[in-house]
Amino acid sequence: MATILDGEALAARLREDLRESVERLADAGVRPGLATVHMGDDPAAESYVAMKQRDCAELGIDGTHVDLDPEAPASTLHGALADLDADPSVHGILVQDDVPDHVDWRAAVRRIDPEKDVDGLHPENVGRLVAGDPRFVPCTALGIRALLDEYGIGFAGAHVTVVNRSMIVGKPLAALLSRSGDSGAPTVTVCHSRTADLAAKTRAADVLVVAVDSPGFLDGSMVSEGTTVIDVGIGRVPADTERGYELVGDVDAESVEPKADYFAPVPRGVGPMTRVMLHHNTVEATRLQTGMAVDTDGGPTV
Ligand SMILES: NC(=O)c1ccc[n+]([C@@H]2O[C@H](COP(=O)([O-])OP(=O)(O)OC[C@H]3O[C@@H](n4cnc5c(N)ncnc54)[C@H](OP(=O)(O)O)[C@@H]3O)[C@@H](O)[C@H]2O)c1
The missing domain is CATH 3.40.50.10860 (Leucine Dehydrogenase, chain A, domain 1)
Structure with a gap:
């Protein structure tokens, strides 16, 4: 069974770090x-x-x-x-x-x-x-990168498949991951609705990121054993809950989780990371505009 990539726990820790950074900035006026x-x-x-x-x-x-x-x-x-x-x-x-x-x-x-x-x-x-010189990276891409880093998922020689080509997920993530760094840059394939033989691309992935906005889109037949699967999609399906719905991702967890080594589920995976990265970027923007140094805000280095 896959190890769950717990975005909620990591985001809670990053929030704590951010709170401290904000306090230090406030102390400095x-x-x-x-x-x-x-x-x-x-x-x-x-x-x-x-x-x-x-x-x-x-x-x-x-x-x-x-x-x-x-x-x-x-x-x-x-x-x-x-x-x-x-x-x-x-x-x-x-x-x-x-x-x-x-x-x-x-x-x-x-x-x-x-x-x-x-x-x-x-x-x-x-x-x-x-260009490889990022200032502010879209929050979802930044959050996914931080989640993978937290669990020590390296990229050297790896193949990443992203099923999404939007400006907030697929494009920035491909640009971010393709940069060379300490862990080495993976080869990234960006797929979309016109991609031929999508399952061949998803099965070739060591790290597979899915954001198509279609509940249960990715099932076990599209995933190889040992893959890291990141579910980004957020759908609402009617449910007997206080809100009248529940959040579901694009991944059919029942068939995918047993094959994956790591799995970022919906909810609890990428969502909380996206959320905290907006405030991470805001603290970075404050530093940039005021020239104030903070020790660290716990966010990823990009
Ligand atoms: N968890 C989070 O923090 C977070 C953050 C951002 C987005 N999301 C969720 O992620 C999902 C995508 O968001 P978005 O704004 O990027 O949406 P979007 O702009 O509509 O992008 C959807 C992508 O999926 C592709 N796609 C659709 N059907 C496909 C198919 N049958 N086969 C292969 N690719 C297909 C589309 O291809 P084309 O380009 O060819 O149309 C497009 O690239 C949504 O559910 C959204 O709520 C979650």
Whole structure:
């Protein structure tokens, strides 16, 4: 049976380290500030934003939330971002990707000062990552890397298959892992909905990352013995729980777990790591903008 990659436990430890880093910064007269901006009406996006703000409060980070009318013109969003860019007490800015049709979310992200882009999605930060000189790495990719490092899963000579080519998972993860480092860079294959013979690619993987948004998509027939399997997908299926649903991943755990050596499940695996990395990036952004040194915040070195 696979060893579970416990993202919840690692994230709890990283949160503790972050809290200490924030305290040290506060002692030196600097309080990290994170602004979240939401211009949509998707309840799931609202709850993600609320969670990010709750985490700020818990960590001692100064959280600001800007809630914009989805009927307002794009210039309202651009104006709010300009204000946040100019505000020295705000070190990190995140625009929730739930925006109305008349707003170009990517154009909004381009307006964020790259030094405040803690989501790592501004073209300058994407370019730096690809060039091998990362500043802010998208939180999910960073969280997956930290989880693999925590369990000593090395990459030298390894083959990583990522089933996802989005800007928040597949592309940054491939760029991050392909960099050479102490443990050596793996060979990374990025798959997507047009990939021919996907199962051959997933079976060839030593480390397999799946984020297709389809519950139970990856079953045991697509996995070789001894693989490390990282489930990233988050689906909601109706269930007799307080919330009326439960979270499920893309992996059919029943058939995959017995074959895998390591398994990051949903929930408990990547989700908590993504969550803590936003605040890790915010502390990094604070250091960058204020020139304040902190000993360590326990986050990964990238
Ligand atoms: N746990 C976390 O912290 C976390 C963080 C981020 C995302 N997620 C979850 O991860 C999932 C993906 O998120 P996302 O934003 O990256 O979504 P996305 O942009 O829709 O990407 C989905 C990817 O899956 C590929 N795909 C879809 N069907 C496929 C198939 N049948 N065979 C092979 N590839 C297929 C798509 O290929 P094409 O590019 O060809 O369409 C695309 O690259 C969602 O469930 C999301 O909730 C979780």
